[in-house]
Amino acid sequence: MAKAVAVVANTQGTPVVISEGKAESITKDTITVEPVILPPAVTLEAEKEVDWKAELKPEEIIKDPVTGQDYVVLAGLWRLATKKGIKHTRVHAVQVPSDANQNNATVMFEVEFLDETSFSALGNSNSNNCKDIYKNYVLTMAESRAKARACRDALNIQICSDEERNQDGDAKTPISELQKDLIKVLMGRRGVSEEEILSRGSRKVAKLEDLSKLEAASTIDYLNKMAEKIKK
Secondary structure, three states: OOOOEEEEEOOOOOEEEEEOOEEEEOOOOOOOOOOOOOOOOOOOHHHOOOOHHHHOOHHHEEEOOOOOOEEEOHHHHHHHHHHHOEEEEEEEEEEOOOHHHOOOEEEEEEEEEOOOOEEEEEEEEOOOOOOHHHOOOHHHHHHHHHHHHHHHHHHOOOOOEHHHOOOHHHHOOEOOHHHHHHHHHHHHHHOOOHHHHHHOOOOOOOOHHHOEHHHHHHHHHHHHHHHHHHHO
16 A cells, blocks of 8 residues: 655745654655556446447347347347436327328337437338237337337347338338438438438439338438447
């Protein structure tokens, strides 16, 4: 343990060193310099880049028995998002299912973290694109899909969630007005032009209206990930 040392001046102005309760006059022959040992640098956990995918537990990843493709469960994504540090969340039912809209539900989910980054996503569900067990709960499924997408973006986990399965029709369905509006909002926040957005996909389109729902979802993911790059 290092000794507690203080240097003061006596009434005559002579420097005196006080060490362990003893006072000794300092002369040019008695001055010694001891190296100061600083504590090791501390790296904050928040500053470390975490591989969140590696943090998933085996039971939080399921494998499709037919295709062999891996899917992550929402419970695992939410556990890691909570570990990352959630500040608050917002959920908005954009479209409530009814006979007039063919029982379609759309929900927006936004999550903001303690590091001030935020991620938002849309989730859509109807009786034709979710599992039979959820056909009577399309609004809840839409919320789960939006929540899973936002968390995947925040954690940079490029594995589709189990909740997002059975959406093949989105590749042919045109972009929704809600997706288009969200993309425009995110473009404004990130300072990205529409031309840059339209040129990034494998299929070249002239305007946002030409994107499919699947391409729009990918675009929203891309814009959300830009928040992490800007922060770094």
